[in-house]
Amino acid sequence: MTATPQRPPFGSVLASHMAVASFQGGKWSAADLKPVGPLELSPAAHVLHYASTCFEGFKAFRRADGSVHVFRMDRHIERMRQSAKSLVLPVPDPQQLADMVRAVIDRCREAVPEAPGALYLRPLLFGTMANIGAAATPSADAMLLVLASPVWDYFSGGMKPLRILVDDEHTRSAAQMGMVKTGGNYAAAMGPTLEARATYQVDQVLFCPGGEVQETGAANFLLLREGQLLTRGLDATFLHGVTRDSLITLARDQGFEVTERVFSVADMLEWVKNGEAALSGTAAVLAGVGTLIHRGLEHRVGNGEVGPITRALRAQLVAVQQGEAPDRHGWLQRV
Ligand SMILES: Cc1ncc(COP(=O)(O)O)c(C=O)c1O
Numbered sequence: 123m124t125a126t127p128q129r130p131p132f133g134s135v136l137a138s139h140m141a142v143a144s145f146q147g148g149k150w151s152a153a154d155l156k157p158v159g160p161l162e163l164s165p166a167a168h169v170l171h172y173a174s175t176c177f178e179g180f181k182a183f184r185r186a187d188g189s190v191h192v193f194r195m196d197r198h199i200e201r202m203r204q205s206a207k208s209l210v211l212p213v214p215d216p217q218q219l220a221d222m223v224r225a226v227i228d229r230c231r232e233a234v235p236e237a238p239g240a241l242y243l244r245p246l247l248f249g250t251m252a253n254i255g256a257a258a259t260p261s262a263d264a265m266l267l268v269l270a271s272p273v274w275d276y277f278s279g280g281m282k283p284l285r286i287l288v289d290d291e292h293t294r295s296a297a298q299m300g301m302v303k304t305g306g307n308y309a310a311a312m313g314p315t316l317e318a319r320a321t322y323q324v325d326q327v328l329f330c331p332g333g334e335v336q337e338t339g340a341a342n343f344l345l346l347r348e349g350q351l352l353t354r355g356l357d358a359t360f361l362h363g364v365t366r367d368s369l370i371t372l373a374r375d376q377g378f379e380v381t382e383r384v385f386s387v388a389d390m391l392e393w394v395k396n397g398e399a400a401l402s403g404t405a406a407v408l409a410g411v412g413t414l415i416h417r418g419l420e421h422r423v424g425n426g427e428v429g430p431i432t433r434a435l436r437a438q439l440v441a442v443q444q445g446e447a448p449d450r451h452g453w454l455q456r457v
Pocket of ligand 1: 179337338339340341342361362363364365366402403404405
């Protein structure tokens with residue numbers, strides 16, 4: 123048996139146990155906590171044909187005293203319920219799902235890494251109804267799982283400034299699906315992202331259909347400068363990130379002027395001449411952008427390094443998450 127590397131790539135190693143519940147006959151079963159293993163699924167399962175699936179991702183942190191605290195689980199559960207509604211899947215009961223998450227954390231407590239690592243929690247919901255003629259029929263049955271994975275850095279370069287392709291041709295998702303955390307959106311972003319990586323050696327693609335800045339394949343996009351934060355206002359076209367909301371809150375707390383509105387690629391390129399740009403998300407936390415590539419031209423963001431405002435905001439969020447700064451907004455829950 124090969125030993126697990128000390129810091130495996132994000133998401134590549136699962137903790138030992140998962141929680142499982144199923145929806146049948148109009149109700150949820152009691153949840154089971156069991157060792158991670160293969161699932162039994164009909165080859166006609168709705169999800170395999172019609173992509174009836176959504177998921178969530180959030181973290182639990184271990185403190186120096188050994189206690190474990192989960193970050194904004196309620197918001198992630200609410201977003202999953204919203205995703206389930208949009209996909210016409212059975213909607214998880216918030217109490218049951220929270221109990222499932224707590225049960226997994228409790229069973230896998232030993233697997234929660236010390237800071238700066240975390241235990242990443244991955245609830246997953248999918249349609250299991252066996253019917254290959256159900257393209258326009260919702261799945262009456264579903265399965266709800268909670269997986270966990272010890273994680274460290276998402277971008278393997280840590281605080282290295284990111285190279286981002288600004289893509290004003292492709293869309294990341296169908297317009298009404300952007301705010302739904304569903305597998306199909308990631309499948310749609312995959313081709314353009316791989317092509318951009320091969321052609322421009324970028325880390326990610328910033329989708330800007332019609333010249334309006336939306337988000338990258340797996341993170342929201344923020345512009346920063348002294349006392350100012352600009353990001354797209356909430357609409358159906360992109361995922362309403364909990365990290366985005368947390369950073370906005372921390373920025374407002376210290377008197378930043380926060381603007382949430384539609385802005386263009388041209389606005390962004392003007393801003394980054396002497397401002398900062400960053401990606402926000404559970405996995406990325408707040409990752410600074412060093413270069414934007416648009417229509418073959420490279421635009422340096424500020425001086426090309428991760429900027430001081432990005433570093434400071436990131437450090438503030440991490441300090442709250444790790445219990446080193448006061449949790450003024452009640453974001454953490456001890457498990
Ligand atoms: C497409 C997309 N946008 C934004 C985010 C950031 O969301 P959050 O901050 O809730 O993790 C994620 C990551 O989960 C994502 O996959």
